[in-house]
Amino acid sequence: MIEHGKPSSHPRFFSFLLALGIALIFVATLFSVAFAKPSAQVDGEALFIAKGCNACHTIGGGKLVGPDLQGVTELRTNEWLTKWLTAPDQMLQTDPDAKALLVEYNNVPMPNLGLKPEEVAALIAYLGGGATISGATAELPAGDATSGKAYFVGDKRFENGGPHCISCHSVAGIGSLGGGNLGPDLTTSGFVQSDAAFASFMGAPSTQTMGAIWANTPLTPQEQSDLYTFLSRAAVTKREPSALLQIALLAIAGAAALIALAQVYWGKRLRGVRKPMIEQTLAARKRINAK
Amino acid sequence: MDIRSHVSMVFHLDKCIGCHTCSVACKNIWTDRKGTEYMWWNNVETKPGTGYPTQWEDQDKYKGGWEREEDGKIHLRLHGRKKGLSNIFFNPALPTIDDYYEPWTYDYENLFNAPEGDDQPTARAVSMITGKPMDTIEAGPNWDDDLGGSPLYARNDVNLDDLTDDEREQLNELERVVFFYLPRICNHCLNPGCVAACPAGAIYKRGEDGIVLISQEKCRAWRMCISGCPYKKTYYNWASGKSEKCILCYPRLESGQPPACFHSCVGRIRYLGVLLYDADQIEKCASVPDLELVAAQRNMIQDPFDPEVIKCAKANGISDAMIASAQNSPVYKFVKKWQIALPLHAEFRTLPMLYYVPPMLPVLAKTDKDGKYDVAGLDNEGLPAMISSLAKARMPIKYMARMFSAGNVKEVEDVYRKLIAVRIFKRAQKVKDYQQAEVDAALAQGATNPEEVEAIFRLTSLPTYEERFVVPPLGREVAVEAWEKPLERKTEAGFGVRNKIAKRKF
Numbered sequence: 149m150i151e152h153g154k155p156s157s158h159p160r161f162f163s164f165l166l167a168l169g170i171a172l173i174f175v176a177t178l179f180s181v182a183f184a185k186p187s188a189q190v191d192g193e194a195l196f197i198a199k200g201c202n203a204c205h206t207i208g209g210g211k212l213v214g215p216d217l218q219g220v221t222e223l224r225t226n227e228w229l230t231k232w233l234t235a236p237d238q239m240l241q242t243d244p245d246a247k248a249l250l251v252e253y254n255n256v257p258m259p260n261l262g263l264k265p266e267e268v269a270a271l272i273a274y275l276g277g278g279a280t281i282s283g284a285t286a287e288l289p290a291g292d293a294t295s296g297k298a299y300f301v302g303d304k305r306f307e308n309g310g311p312h313c314i315s316c317h318s319v320a321g322i323g324s325l326g327g328g329n330l331g332p333d334l335t336t337s338g339f340v341q342s343d344a345a346f347a348s349f350m351g352a353p354s355t356q357t358m359g360a361i362w363a364n365t366p367l368t369p370q371e372q373s374d375l376y377t378f379l380s381r382a383a384v385t386k387r388e389p390s391a392l393l394q395i396a397l398l399a400i401a402g403a404a405a406l407i408a409l410a411q412v413y414w415g416k417r418l419r420g421v422r423k424p425m426i427e428q429t430l431a432a433r434k435r436i437n438a439k
Numbered sequence: 440m441d442i443r444s445h446v447s448m449v450f451h452l453d454k455c456i457g458c459h460t461c462s463v464a465c466k467n468i469w470t471d472r473k474g475t476e477y478m479w480w481n482n483v484e485t486k487p488g489t490g491y492p493t494q495w496e497d498q499d500k501y502k503g504g505w506e507r508e509e510d511g512k513i514h515l516r517l518h519g520r521k522k523g524l525s526n527i528f529f530n531p532a533l534p535t536i537d538d539y540y541e542p543w544t545y546d547y548e549n550l551f552n553a554p555e556g557d558d559q560p561t562a563r564a565v566s567m568i569t570g571k572p573m574d575t576i577e578a579g580p581n582w583d584d585d586l587g588g589s590p591l592y593a594r595n596d597v598n599l600d601d602l603t604d605d606e607r608e609q610l611n612e613l614e615r616v617v618f619f620y621l622p623r624i625c626n627h628c629l630n631p632g633c634v635a636a637c638p639a640g641a642i643y644k645r646g647e648d649g650i651v652l653i654s655q656e657k658c659r660a661w662r663m664c665i666s667g668c669p670y671k672k673t674y675y676n677w678a679s680g681k682s683e684k685c686i687l688c689y690p691r692l693e694s695g696q697p698p699a700c701f702h703s704c705v706g707r708i709r710y711l712g713v714l715l716y717d718a719d720q721i722e723k724c725a726s727v728p729d730l731e732l733v734a735a736q737r738n739m740i741q742d743p744f745d746p747e748v749i750k751c752a753k754a755n756g757i758s759d760a761m762i763a764s765a766q767n768s769p770v771y772k773f774v775k776k777w778q779i780a781l782p783l784h785a786e787f788r789t790l791p792m793l794y795y796v797p798p799m800l801p802v803l804a805k806t807d808k809d810g811k812y813d814v815a816g817l818d819n820e821g822l823p824a825m826i827s828s829l830a831k832a833r834m835p836i837k838y839m840a841r842m843f844s845a846g847n848v849k850e851v852e853d854v855y856r857k858l859i860a861v862r863i864f865k866r867a868q869k870v871k872d873y874q875q876a877e878v879d880a881a882l883a884q885g886a887t888n889p890e891e892v893e894a895i896f897r898l899t900s901l902p903t904y905e906e907r908f909v910v911p912p913l914g915r916e917v918a919v920e921a922w923e924k925p926l927e928r929k930t931e932a933g934f935g936v937r938n939k940i941a942k943r944k945f
């Protein structure tokens with residue numbers, strides 16, 4: 149009742165906003181239609197960065213997680229590159245060259261980025277155009293392994309609030325139980341090769357899961373450096389037998405403890421009636437006969 | 440009063456000859472399927488004996504039935520809520536197949552197909568569970584059949600626990616060895632342990648007749664009912680993964696026939712009829728001290744001729760036909776009117792609705808040096824020397840009391856005095872070798888009268904089929920016509936179980 153006067157002004161303000169909104173959408177549509185590039189002319193460099201290719205690859209900047217792509221168009225045919233960029237996961241299963249590459253690059257597979265045909269064409273054109281591009285991040289400050297471990301297991305928070313590595317990854321040196329199983333085990337994954345490659349990847353991770361997680365909560369250079377220092381010490385090509393033994397012993401001890409607990413809890417369970425009855429009766433008769 | 444109707448049973452043990460015809464009839468109809476080979480919904484045991492499964496009466500081992508606390512409350516012996524939850528994946532009181540027996544058949548084909556050899560071919564025993572030959576068969580469903588006095592079986596009968604060493608020794612003396620038969624089916628209890636123990640809520644009691652059934656759709660194979668039932672009358676079907684039990688042949692009842700074991704009984708020991716009972720009293724009756732249990736349970740059964748009872752029954756929707764059936768019920772006469780039928784192991788507190796007329800004490804007689812017929816121990820409480828005295832019974836009264844009256848010796852003695860009075864009265868009538876004074880003394884001791892004795896005699900010895908089996912008009916199939924037209928339903932939905940029962944593959 150007090151705000152009796154207001155309703156009359158309310159619809160007027162609302163209709164003004166609505167009109168403004170419609171006008172804006174109209175103008176935006178006009179612009180987008182007028183200035184839209186034809187889809188065949190996708191900007192290769194922008195796409196290279198947008199799709200996160202530079203997380204693992206340079207052009208003329210040396211190898212990171214993946215190979216340096218300078219001159220790749222001369223090394224491979226256009227047809228091979230098109231197939232590779234469209235569906236690398238399928239190529240890895242069928243193509244001998246792709247398989248050889250996988251082994252050469254520490255078994256880190258090229259992810260399927262879901263590129264459209266015109267995007268593939270644009271990328272190949274860009275790679276053949278002689279442009280150069282370096283890794284995603286510059287050099288790292290000096291790192292501290294203790295701090296890196298603390299980041300990994302969650303004793304220390306990441307500055308931008310990212311999740312701790314242990315929730316999805318495991319690595320040697322964080323205790324016998326290890327970490328999560330959702331992501332690859334970083335002990336033997338091959339991801340941790342050089343600080344440049346690590347920093348480049350973590351600066352803008354290109355895989356779907358990592359990209360989604362780290363896009364809004366990036367690591368600081370110091371955090372990257374600490375983590376790399378820790379991981380590079382922990383990472384090996386093959387797990388040590390003693391570590392495997394430790395896990396096996398832990399599993400056996402755990403199972404034994406559970407069985408012992410069950411024996412205590414269900415100690416008075418029914419262990420058969422007929423056989424014990426007969427055995428006891430026969431034993432009693434034997435005792436009497438012996439006397 | 441919350442009056443409900445219950446199809447109840449009486450087994451007259453004096454007439455049981457231990458022929459197992461009932462068991463075979465039941466097996467042929469219901470438990471000849473895979474996974475049910477070891478089940479005997481109906482079985483006949485020799486007492487004293489260990490029964491099936493072995494020593495099923497020993498609830499220290501099997502944890503069946505209910506337990507009374509100091510404050511008079513009862514709880515399941517198996518577990519309460521917390522323990523039930525913590526044991527849900529492992530029931531520590533389950534009998535093993537060995538406590539029943541490993542069912543077997545014989546390799547009959549070998550008799551025809553065996554290659555020529557030096558010896559006759561034999562049909563080896565083959566396990567019906569593993570399919571492998573069994574070298575030695577160590578147990579069967581009636582392994583201790585007729586083995587009264589057996590040091591291995593009869594002496595391990597838990598009902599002998601209350602007896603003194605002398606009394607136990609007497610049972611094993613040469614020429615005094617004694618046994619009787621105890622046929623058992625599901626008791627369709629009023630306070631069933633199986634229903635209370637089921638975590639899935641799969642077991643229920645039918646409203647109109649009290650038959651306890653396990654829903655094959657709801658059963659989740661927790662197997663708590665097997666431990667919960669003190670009579671071990673629910674069984675786990677290892678092939679279907681569901682528990683099963685006696686269904687009192689309800690499909691037969693619904694078409695007016697008695698259950699198969701009743702129908703086939705050679706000795707005609709089985710009686711079936713409706714009892715009206717007051718459901719308000721169930722908890723109270725199940726909670727009274729041991730010695731009062733039988734009286735309390737009898738008290739719960741109501742007179743179907745009482746107008747007040749009839750009024751309450753009708754208020755509960757019990758039909759006139761059902762009430763008429765209750766009035767004709769032979770079970771009502773045995774249990775309530777004459778009070779000569781007793782529940783088996785009332786101390787389990789499940790309020791079983793199957794009652795037993797205890798067997799007459801066997802006579803141990805000899806001729807003395809004058810050639811005169813002499814019944815051992817002539818201390819017959821002033822009665823003619825036909826039946827030995829209760830105190831000197833070959834089957835000790837204490838043993839009978841442990842089985843049929845939760846240890847209350849007087850209850851069993853009262854039953855026996857009445858049964859003895861019937862014998863003496865009828866003998867005096869037919870053989871005419873007793874004095875009237877002796878007959879009168881027997882009637883007085885039995886607290887009975889000639890009319891009652893005649894009635895007991897008639898229903899015991901000369902009952903017609905219709906008198907033994909007063910099957911109430913359950914008529915579910917007729918009742919369904921009230922809301923559904925069977926012909927239309929048939930064309931729309933077909934017969935059988937509506938939801939397919941998922942079975943394990945083997």
